[in-house]
Amino acid sequence: MINASRNSIREIWGERTPYYDQWPERVDQYITEEPDKWVQSACVLCSNGCGIDIGVKDNRIVGVRGRAVDRINHGRLGPKGLHGWKANHSNDRLTVPLIKENGSFRKATWQEAMDLIVTRSKELIARHTSGSLAFYNSGQLFLEEYYTLSVITKAGLGTNHVDGNTRLCTSTSAWALKLSFGADGQPASYRDIDLTDALLLVGHNMAFTQTVLWSRVLDRMKGPRPPKLIVVDPRRTATAEMADVHLMPRVGTNVPLLNGLLHQLIEWDAVDHDYLEKHTVGFDALKSTVSQWTPELVEKVTGVPASLLLKAASIIASTPSLVSTALQGVFQAWQATGAAVQINNLHLIRGLLGKEGSGVFQMNGQPTAQNTRECGANGELPAFFNWHNEKHVRQLADIWNVDPSIIPHWGPPTPIMEIMRYAELGSVKMLWIAGTNPAVSLPGLSRIRHILKKNDLFVVVQDAFMTETAQLADVVLPTALWGEKTGCFTNADRTVHISHKAIDPPGEAKSDLDIFIDYARRMDLRDKDGQPLVKWSSPEEAFEGWKRCSKGRPCDYSGLSYEKLSQGSGIQWPCNEQYPDGKERLYTDGYFNTDYELCEGYTHDLTTGGAVPPEKYKENNPAGRAIILPCEYDPPLGFTDESYPLLLTTGRVVYHFHTRTKTGRVKELNDAAPDVFIQISQEDANEHNIQEGDLVRLESRFGSVQGPARIGGIAPGLVFVPFHYGYWDGEDAKTAANELTKPSWDPVSKQPHFKYNAVNLVRLDTKLSELASKTKDTLRSAVKSAVQTTKETLKL
Amino acid sequence: MHVDQYLSHVREAEENLGLGLKKIMRQHSFETDVVEMCERFVRWSDEHKASLEMFNAEDNTNEEESPGLFKALFANMRIGPYGLLRDLHALSLLIHDAHTSWTILQQGAMAQRNTRLELVCKEALAHLNKESMWVETRIKNAAPQILIVG
Ligand code: SF4
Numbered sequence: 001m002i003n004a005s006r007n008s009i010r011e012i013w014g015e016r017t018p019y020y021d022q023w024p025e026r027v028d029q030y031i032t033e034e035p036d037k038w039v040q041s042a043c044v045l046c047s048n049g050c051g052i053d054i055g056v057k058d059n060r061i062v063g064v065r066g067r068a069v070d071r072i073n074h075g076r077l078g079p080k081g082l083h084g085w086k087a088n089h090s091n092d093r094l095t096v097p098l099i100k101e102n103g104s105f106r107k108a109t110w111q112e113a114m115d116l117i118v119t120r121s122k123e124l125i126a127r128h129t130s131g132s133l134a135f136y137n138s139g140q141l142f143l144e145e146y147y148t149l150s151v152i153t154k155a156g157l158g159t160n161h162v163d164g165n166t167r168l169c170t171s172t173s174a175w176a177l178k179l180s181f182g183a184d185g186q187p188a189s190y191r192d193i194d195l196t197d198a199l200l201l202v203g204h205n206m207a208f209t210q211t212v213l214w215s216r217v218l219d220r221m222k223g224p225r226p227p228k229l230i231v232v233d234p235r236r237t238a239t240a241e242m243a244d245v246h247l248m249p250r251v252g253t254n255v256p257l258l259n260g261l262l263h264q265l266i267e268w269d270a271v272d273h274d275y276l277e278k279h280t281v282g283f284d285a286l287k288s289t290v291s292q293w294t295p296e297l298v299e300k301v302t303g304v305p306a307s308l309l310l311k312a313a314s315i316i317a318s319t320p321s322l323v324s325t326a327l328q329g330v331f332q333a334w335q336a337t338g339a340a341v342q343i344n345n346l347h348l349i350r351g352l353l354g355k356e357g358s359g360v361f362q363m364n365g366q367p368t369a370q371n372t373r374e375c376g377a378n379g380e381l382p383a384f385f386n387w388h389n390e391k392h393v394r395q396l397a398d399i400w401n402v403d404p405s406i407i408p409h410w411g412p413p414t415p416i417m418e419i420m421r422y423a424e425l426g427s428v429k430m431l432w433i434a435g436t437n438p439a440v441s442l443p444g445l446s447r448i449r450h451i452l453k454k455n456d457l458f459v460v461v462q463d464a465f466m467t468e469t470a471q472l473a474d475v476v477l478p479t480a481l482w483g484e485k486t487g488c489f490t491n492a493d494r495t496v497h498i499s500h501k502a503i504d505p506p507g508e509a510k511s512d513l514d515i516f517i518d519y520a521r522r523m524d525l526r527d528k529d530g531q532p533l534v535k536w537s538s539p540e541e542a543f544e545g546w547k548r549c550s551k552g553r554p555c556d557y558s559g560l561s562y563e564k565l566s567q568g569s570g571i572q573w574p575c576n577e578q579y580p581d582g583k584e585r586l587y588t589d590g591y592f593n594t595d596y597e598l599c600e601g602y603t604h605d606l607t608t609g610g611a612v613p614p615e616k617y618k619e620n621n622p623a624g625r626a627i628i629l630p631c632e633y634d635p636p637l638g639f640t641d642e643s644y645p646l647l648l649t650t651g652r653v654v655y656h657f658h659t660r661t662k663t664g665r666v667k668e669l670n671d672a673a674p675d676v677f678i679q680i681s682q683e684d685a686n687e688h689n690i691q692e693g694d695l696v697r698l699e700s701r702f703g704s705v706q707g708p709a710r711i712g713g714i715a716p717g718l719v720f721v722p723f724h725y726g727y728w729d730g731e732d733a734k735t736a737a738n739e740l741t742k743p744s745w746d747p748v749s750k751q752p753h754f755k756y757n758a759v760n761l762v763r764l765d766t767k768l769s770e771l772a773s774k775t776k777d778t779l780r781s782a783v784k785s786a787v788q789t790t791k792e793t794l795k796l
Numbered sequence: 797m798h799v800d801q802y803l804s805h806v807r808e809a810e811e812n813l814g815l816g817l818k819k820i821m822r823q824h825s826f827e828t829d830v831v832e833m834c835e836r837f838v839r840w841s842d843e844h845k846a847s848l849e850m851f852n853a854e855d856n857t858n859e860e861e862s863p864g865l866f867k868a869l870f871a872n873m874r875i876g877p878y879g880l881l882r883d884l885h886a887l888s889l890l891i892h893d894a895h896t897s898w899t900i901l902q903q904g905a906m907a908q909r910n911t912r913l914e915l916v917c918k919e920a921l922a923h924l925n926k927e928s929m930w931v932e933t934r935i936k937n938a939a940p941q942i943l944i945v946g
Contacts, residue, residue, distance in 0.1 A: 410940045417828075424826070
C-alpha cells in the first residue's frame with residue numbers, strides 16, 4: 001500500500017499555495033504501510049532541515065510526513081525528504097566492524113576493531129605526537145557527535161588536524177560571516193522570505209538544492225506583493241527561469257560583477273549613510289576599490305550586459321527590503337570568500353540587515369553543516385571561540401577542566417586538502433573518516449585514491465555503507481543512520497531540531513556518538529582532576545555539555561533542552577534567558593560580534609588569505625561595528641588554453657545528495673537521475689558535431705570523465721557535470737566529476753575550486769543512443785526470427 | 797640624486813623575488829596552494845617591473861645589477877616539508893627586501909614631487925604588504941607540523 005499526498009518525483013515543488021506573510025500549511029506524506037507510531041525528527045538531506053515525522057511499524061520505517069507545526073516547512077517535504085528514508089533499509093548496510101587483512105576485509109568484534117584503533121593511536125602519539133593523527137568528518141552527523149569529537153581531539157588528543165566535509169560546501173559561508181560580522185551564524189531568518197520585497201540569489205540554484213525553500217519562494221511569487229527576483233548563475237537553471245533579472249557572468253568573475261553592483265549603488269547614493277556611520281567600518285576603502293567598476297567595464301570582464309547589470313542594481317537600490325543568498329556558485333568559485341563578503345557589503349551599505357524582510361544567507365549546503373562549524377568539528381574552536389585569543393583558549397580550558405596548553409592554539413585548523421598532503425608525505429599516519437566519502441568528493445581523485453591506499457597510512461572509516469572510501473580503509477566501523485539514533489541539528493536559519501530515535505540500527509551498528517565515547521574511554525582521556533574527559537554517555541547529556549560550552553557565546557543554546565525541542569517546531573539560536581523562544585534575526589540593534597574580545601577571528605586579506613596580526617585588529621578595534629571588506633578582482637590563474645579550451649563547473653541534480661550514498665539506494669530517486677551526464681551549449685555541440693545523448697569525454701589536466709551529452713541551457717564555453725556519481729559500476733566507469741577538478745582552493749576559506757577548471761571536450765565514436773538502439777534492434781530481430789522459426793517448425 | 801639608483805635596486809629586488817618565487821614553484825610543485833600563490837606573485841612582480849619601464853626611460857637608469865640576494869638565499873636545492881619551510885623563510889627575506897626598496901623609492905618620489913612614481917610605488921607596496929602577510933601566515937601554519945612531527 002502506498003499512500004502519498006503527492007508525486008514529488010514528477011511535481012518536485014508541489015502545488016502552489018500563494019501567500020504574503022503567513023505561509024499556509026500543507027502536509028506532504030509518503031507511507032508504504034500504516035505506521036503504528038510517528039516519531040518526531042527533521043530531514044537530513046539538505047540544509048533546509050524540514051520538520052518531519054517518521055512513521056514506524058514493527059521496528060521499521062514505513063514512511064514520513066511533514067510537520068505542519070514546524071517553522072521551516074509548514075508541513076511540506078521535497079522528493080528527497082519523502083523518499084530518502086528508504087536507504088535505511090537497504091540490504092547492503094554495514095552491520096559488523098570489519099578489519100582488513102592481506103588486502104581483504106574480515107568480520108571483527110567491536111572489541112577487536114576498537115583495540116586495534118586505540119593501540120595504533122597510542123603508538124603513533126608516543127612516537128610522533130598527536131600531530132600524526134587526523135580526523136575528517138561530515139556535515140551529516142548530529143550536534144552531540146560533533147561536540148564530542150571536538151572535545152576528544154582538542155582537549156584530549158590535542159591535534160588541530162580536524163576538518164569536516166563542510167570544507168567542500170560551506171567553509172566560505174562561515175568565513176564570510178566571520179569576516180564581516182565577527183562570528184559565524186546566519187543573520188537572516190526564513191521569516192524574512194515571507195516578507196521581503198526582493199531576493200538576490202547568487203550562485204544558488206535553490207530550486208534544486210533546497211526544494212521546500214524554493215516552494216516558499218514560488219508561493220511568494222504567486223501571491224500578493226510578489227518579491228522581485230534577481231539570479232546570478234552562469235547556467236539557465238530552474239531557479240534562473242523564474243528570475244526578473246538573470247545575470248550570467250563568466251566563470252571566475254563574481255567579484256567584478258558584485259563590485260559593479262556596489263559601485264552603482266554608491267554612484268546613485270542608494271546608501272544608508274546613517275547606518276554606515278553608526279554600525280560599520282571600512283566604507284571609504286570599499287568606495288575606492290569599486291570605483292573603477294563601471295557597467296561598461298563589468299560587461300567587458302564578466303560578459304553581463306551593462307543594461308542588465310543596471311536593471312539588477314536599480315532593484316537593489318530601490319527595494320525597501322532585501323534577502324540575499326549565496327551558495328556553491330560563489331563558495332566553490334574563484335575568489336570565493338571575496339565574492340561572498342561583497343554580498344554582505346551590499347546589505348551593509350543599504351542598511352538592510354537585522355530588519356524584517358532583510359538579511360543575508362551565506363547558505364549552508366549540508367543538513368548539519370552549521371553544527372560541524374559551531375561545535376568545532378571543522379577544526380575551529382567550538383562556540384565560535386577564537387584560537388588566536390588567549391583568553392578564549394583559557395575560558396574553553398576551564399569549561400573542559402584541562403590545561404590550556406593542550407588545546408591547539410599554535411595555528412589554524414588543518415584543512416582536508418592539507419591533511420591529505422601531510423598523509424601523502426607520511427607526516428599524518430592515521431586518518432579517521434566519519435560519515436563522508438572523500439574518495440569521490442575531493443578534487444583530483446586519482447591522487448586522493450593513491451593517498452588513501454598508502455601502506456603507511458592507517459585509515460579508519462565509520463559509515464553505514466561500504467562506500468568507495470570504506471573500501472580503502474584498514475578498519476570499517478558500522479554506524480547507525482538518521483532515524484536510528486537521537487540527536488539535534490541546526491539548519492540554515494539557525495533553527496535547531498531534535499531527531500528522535502525511531503528504530504534500532506541494523507546488526508551491531510552503533511551511533512557515531514557511541515563510537516566516539518567508546519574511543520575516549522579506551523584512550524583513557526582525562527581532565528585535570530583525573531576524571532574522564534568526556535563526561536557523558538547519552539545524547540541528551542552531550543547536549544547539556546554543549547549548552548555549557550555555548551552559554552554566553554553568539555550561538556547560545558543554553559535556553560534549549562530536549563524537552564523543549566520535542567514540543568512542536570524547531571527553535572532558533574540564540575536561545576537563552578533573554579530569548580527563551582529563540583531570536584528570529586541577528587543584529588537587529590546593529591551591534592555585531594566584531595569586538596576584539598568577542599570575535600571568532602581577526603581579519604584576513606581576501607586575495608591571499610594572509611592573516612592580519614591580532615595587534616593590528618586591536619588597534620582598529622571595530623568594537624561591535626560590521627567590517628566592510630573590499631575585494632579587488634584577481635584574474636583567474638591557470639585557466640583555459642588551446643589544449644583545455646572549455647570551463648568546467650560541477651553541481652547537483654535535484655534528486656540526489658552528495659555522493660548518492662543514501663539517495664542512490666532509493667529506487668525512485670535513482671530512477672529519476674540514474675547516470676552522469678555532460679551538459680554543453682548548442683554552440684559547442686555544433687562545433688564538435690555532437691547530438692543529444694552522444695557519448696562524450698571531458699579531459700582535464702587531472703583526469704577524465706565520460707557520459708552522454710545533454711545539450712542546451714548553458715553558456716557557450718561552459719560545461720556542467722553533476723558531482724554525485726562515483727564508481728559503483730567499477731573504477732573504469734569514470735563518472736566522478738572530481739576526476740577532472742583541480743586540487744586548488746580559496747586562500748581564505750580553503751574551499752576547493754570545484755567551479756573553476758579547464759577541460760577539453762571529445763566526442764567518442766560510439767554513441768550511447770546508437771549502441772542502445774542497435775542492441776534493441778538486434779534483440780528484436782533475434783526474437784522475430786526465433787518466433788518465425790518456431791512458427792514454421794510448428795507448421796511443419 | 798640617487799633616485800635613479802634606487803629604481804635599479806627596486807628592479808633588482810623584483811628580479812630576485814621573481815626568481816625565488818619561480819624556484820619555489822619548481823621545487824615544491826605538489827604544494828598546490830603555494831604554487832598558485834607564487835604564480836600570482838610572479839604576475840605582480842612582472843607588473844611592478846613593467847610599471848617602472850617609463851621611469852627608466854625618463855630617468856635614464858643604469859643597467860640592472862646581478863641578482864645577488866637570490867643566489868645567496870636559494871643556493872641550495874631544498875625539497876620536502878623542511879625544505880619548504882626554509883624556502884618560505886628565504887622568500888620572506890626577498891619580499892622584505894623588495895618592500896624596503898620600494899619604500900625608499902616612494903619616499904624619494906614624494907620628495908621629488910613625482911606623483912606618477914609615487915602612485916606606482918604605492919600600488920607595488922600594497923601588493924608586497926599582502927605578500928608579506930601571506931608568507932608569514934603560511935610559515936606559521938606549516939612550522940608546527942614540520943618541526944614537531946616531520
Ligand atoms: S528541502 Fe531539504 S530538508 Fe526539506 S525535504 Fe527536501 S531534502 Fe529534506
